[in-house]
Amino acid sequence: MEDTKADIFNCAKELFSTKGYKDTNISDITKKVGIGTGTFYKYYASKDELFLEIYLKENEELKKSIMKSVKLDGDPIKIVQEIIANNLDGMRSNPILKEWYNRDLFSKLEKEFYKLGGIKRINELMNGSLMEIIKAWKAQGKLRDDIDDDMILAIFSSIPYIDIHKEELGIQYFPRILEYLEEFIMKGLTDCRQK
Structure with missing residues (x-):
């Protein structure tokens, strides 16, 4: 059974990557896997649910890759700018992640994203790495120590x-608003004279 679910996932990922979300339908997926439509519905309630499962997996892999590549010994402002830039580049270059910026699809995906706990999954993935970074930067005097670590994590998570x-x-x-916000947040968090 798990093999069938994995086959559905992998074939759909390939189709979504090449044809896009809109031009991929359940019958395309079932034909590629070699199963009936009824079998598809044993594993996924809808194309939206399947797409978002794939989206979340792709997003998690992107975030892990970014965090592995980050060198923490530099200027925190530059590091956060690098993380955000790498994330945006990764989102734009991945055909599945790029769908997040499809205006016609966004509102539909957003509802399913919340339903599947997408933001929680991303926060859980990032929070461990971010807390380590926060503690390291505070120990090095690169971040304000008058702001609680959990509050700084909440700011990053926002x-x-x-x-x-x-x-x-x-x-x-977008994405300029994110770039400005990250700059303003990091300047406020790294100005150790504001104690």
């Missing part, structure tokens, strides 16, 4: 929420 609400804020401002 950035993806802003991305999720790009439609309400105005999609025409």
